Every structure is written in structure tokens, then in C-alpha cells.
Amino acid sequence: MKKFTVALLYNLKQNAPHREGEPWDAWNELDSEKTAANIERALRAGGHEVIGMEGDVHLAQKLAHYKIDIAFNTCEGHFGLSREAQTPAILDALRIPYTGSGVMTLCVALDKPMAKRVMLQHNLPTPLFQTFVTGDERLNPKLKFPLFVKPSREGSGIGITAKSVCRNARELRAQVAWCIETYHQPALVEEYIEGREFTLGMLGNLPWMIQPRADGKPPEPIAALKNAKPKQIKTQTPETLRVFPPLEVDLSPCPPEQAGLYTSVIKGELYNVPNYPCPAPISKRLWAQMEKLAAGAFAALECTDFARVDFRLRQDTGAPTILEINPLAGLQEGISDIVMAGEADGISFAALINGILDAALQRYGMI
Ligand SMILES: Nc1ncnc2c1ncn2[C@@H]1O[C@H](COP(=O)(O)OP(=O)(O)O)[C@@H](O)[C@H]1O
Numbered sequence: 001m002k003k004f005t006v007a008l009l010y011n012l013k014q015n016a017p018h019r020e021g022e023p024w025d026a027w028n029e030l031d032s033e034k035t036a037a038n039i040e041r042a043l044r045a046g047g048h049e050v051i052g053m054e055g056d057v058h059l060a061q062k063l064a065h066y067k068i069d070i071a072f073n074t075c076e077g078h079f080g081l082s083r084e085a086q087t088p089a090i091l092d093a094l095r096i097p098y099t100g101s102g103v104m105t106l107c108v109a110l111d112k113p114m115a116k117r118v119m120l121q122h123n124l125p126t127p128l129f130q131t132f133v134t135g136d137e138r139l140n141p142k143l144k145f146p147l148f149v150k151p152s153r154e155g156s157g158i159g160i161t162a163k164s165v166c167r168n169a170r171e172l173r174a175q176v177a178w179c180i181e182t183y184h185q186p187a188l189v190e191e192y193i194e195g196r197e198f199t200l201g202m203l204g205n206l207p208w209m210i211q212p213r214a215d216g217k218p219p220e221p222i223a224a225l226k227n228a229k230p231k232q233i234k235t236q237t238p239e240t241l242r243v244f245p246p247l248e249v250d251l252s253p254c255p256p257e258q259a260g261l262y263t264s265v266i267k268g269e270l271y272n273v274p275n276y277p278c279p280a281p282i283s284k285r286l287w288a289q290m291e292k293l294a295a296g297a298f299a300a301l302e303c304t305d306f307a308r309v310d311f312r313l314r315q316d317t318g319a320p321t322i323l324e325i326n327p328l329a330g331l332q333e334g335i336s337d338i339v340m341a342g343e344a345d346g347i348s349f350a351a352l353i354n355g356i357l358d359a360a361l362q363r364y365g366m367i
């Protein structure tokens, strides 16, 4: 196995540019020192040399001091519509390969309404929605209460509380106004989906995203994919992309004030409270259906190396619907959904981290 010099790039919570009056959960997406240390340890266990640094506006100057083969990107950024794409854009300009999705995917996926438009174009089911920029827009009469309100461009449950579920026009107007004013971005209003919640993690790439081999042979599955448990369902997902078994987010043990939602309070503080059965206790048919949709969303958004897709089931039809796609899914050891799902599929945290690196190395034709 070849050894590489890897720049581990992160935006740590402790370096967040705090502003007066910011909401309490403003920086919940950023990583702890512990997460960075765990990823670094995993990469070293893979035999690589690791140089960690904050992915800030000085990144280009800092990287110039080293001979980097590839970057392991976990940067969420701080400001602007491009925040998750800023570090990848710098790396593109410096011609440094990096793990995970590229600039376009990260920009589109950060903006939930835009990602939903792309998914709808690919016939992927996602709740009917409307974007509110000023808050005074006329509600699309096709949207029936109860409706759900969330910030357009956040993650980690930021801006999601019991009040996100609105049962009438008065509640909706108040929540939309709060969302726009507090998070300084448009509010996404969509159908409230009351049913069970699942998330599917993915590792690898679709074959056409991988540089063709010099010998013309199809790409070999990377080590982490060879070690995965045999599939329990029949699917058409290519060998080069592993879709982990569905992980259910069973929120029933959570305090009632969290209203059965995967809020920032649960994701940040009460993450031990929900049950996360994986593989979820569901039919093989539903499993196969969600796997197909998850891989479809991965392809539609042109994700690379890893991603996670969140689902809820419609209570009336039982049909899965996609809430969102996360190309920059959290990687907290033992805690993040994709990490738990990987473990359930026989892929340890270290194997997942090195699998993401290998997927990128293979995609760039470096292994
Ligand atoms: N349309 C919806 N109907 C019901 N619950 C929703 C809806 N959208 C989001 N949620 C709840 O809010 C949580 C976070 O929403 P999500 O869109 O996944 O954003 P985040 O990027 O913060 O994870 C979901 O996991 C789910 O519990």
C-alpha cells in the first residue's frame, strides 16, 4: 500500500468567528479537536503522514510550506453560500487533490431548495416545498398544513425545534420570520412528514467518477469495500459504491419538547438518547428502495467518495421521501450516523476514514 502525505483540513468549533447576538446553535456544524484528532489517528494507522491545519483564508500560504499529496477535507466554512466549497475551491486552484465532493456539489447540497430541484429533475422523491426570502410571499396553495420550516443552508439540526412544525398560517408566518431573521437566509417551507426516519451512508464512487485505468480494466473495489459484510439485499448499485444498511433514527426515547425531530439539541447534546438500529428493522423491499434512492441522489448531485442521505417515510403510503443529502456528512467516531452505519456493515471508523481517502486516491488515479 502506497503512503501519502495528507493535509487534514478542518474548521474547529474553538476557532469559530463568534458574532454578537448569534443563535446558540450557530456553529454546531463545526468539529471538535477530538474529532480532528481521531481522524488524524485513523489516517496515521493507514500508514500515511498527516499534517493537520485549519481551513481558513490563509490556507494557500500554509499549504505552500509542505509537499502535500492529497487533502482530507472536513471544512464546513463560516460564511456565505459557498462556505462548504471554499476550501475545495482553494485546493482546486492549487491543484491539490482532496477527499469528498467537489465545489459544485457542495454549493448545491448546502442550499436545500436547490438540491431538491436537482433531485426532482431526477425523479427522486422529496417533500413539496417553497422558499421564503422575505417571509411575505404568498403560500403556494398546494402546500397543506402541517408544514415544516427550516433554514435553507444549515445542517446538524441548526434552526430546527418543535416550532418548526407549523399547524396554521399564524404559526407558519412567525416561524418563517424567525428563521430568516435568526439565520440570515431564506426559509425552506415543506410538507411535514410525520413517519419513521432513516439515513443511508455511502462510501466509494460511481464508476464514471473514477479515472479510467491505464489497462482498460474496470476499477477494483477499494480495501474498505472488500471488507464490507455481504449484501443482505439484491441491488443494482455498482461494486465501486457501498451503500451502508439503513440506520433508523428512532427518536421515541427523546424528551417530548424535541417533538420527535432530529434537532440540534439531540444531534449536539442528547445524541446518546435516540435508538439507532442498523440495519433498521424494515422489509428488504423498503431497504432496496431506499438504497436505490440514496445512490440515485449521490449520482444526481455528482457526489464523490462518501455522502449520507436522510429519509422519512410518508405515513399514508409508507413511501420513503428524501429530506436532504449530505456530501460532507459528520465523521465523529462512534457518534456520527455514517460512522455507526459503517460499523454495522463491518467497516470500523479507521477503515471508513481510510476508505474515504482511498476512494479519492482511486478517483484521481493515484492508486
Ligand atoms: N419535511 C420534514 N418533515 C418532518 N421532519 C423533518 C422535515 N425536514 C426535516 N425534518 C426533521 O428535521 C431534521 C433535520 O432536518 P434536515 O433537513 O435533515 O436538516 P439537517 O441538515 O439539519 O440535518 C430531520 O432529521 C427530521 O427529524
Ligand SMILES: [Mg+2]
Pocket: 156, 157, 310, 324
Ligand atoms: Mg439531516
